[in-house]
Amino acid sequence: MHFFDAGTLGAPDWHSFNMSPNEKIGYGSSPASDQLIGVDLTGATVRSLGALALDPTPGLGNDQPDAIAVKGNTVFVSLRAAGKLAIVKSNQGTATFLDISPPTPFNPATCAGCAIHGVTVRP
Numbered sequence: 001m002h003f004f005d006a007g008t009l010g011a012p013d014w015h016s017f018n019m020s021p022n023e024k025i026g027y028g029s030s031p032a033s034d035q036l037i038g039v040d041l042t043g044a045t046v047r048s049l050g051a052l053a054l055d056p057t058p059g060l061g062n063d064q065p066d067a068i069a070v071k072g073n074t075v076f077v078s079l080r081a082a083g084k085l086a087i088v089k090s091n092q093g094t095a096t097f098l099d100i101s102p103p104t105p106f107n108p109a110t111c112a113g114c115a116i117h118g119v120t121v122r123p
Contacts, residue, residue: 018068029065083115
């Protein structure tokens, strides 16, 4: 197995990663900035496609995007502090939010006490 450095994205922070079914676009969660980061994976060096705010609760870093699941052009992101699920239409750059659990204080190092932590999409 050969690993290589594909470049730096300059994201405020980085937590989870998933990619589109065709493996051309990557999605990363940035909890401290309440953002979903889009990444072009088609070249030898990765390139940022931009960031989408996942911030339905006023204030920075209080929604905490976490785990990511992708199905087609829809990206699902758990917001671990807010207790919400972000449903992102990646081809439109829009997000809607679904309340799953009440927000709760938690330990960001261990996620102990997270309102919602992971997300999985079934076929």
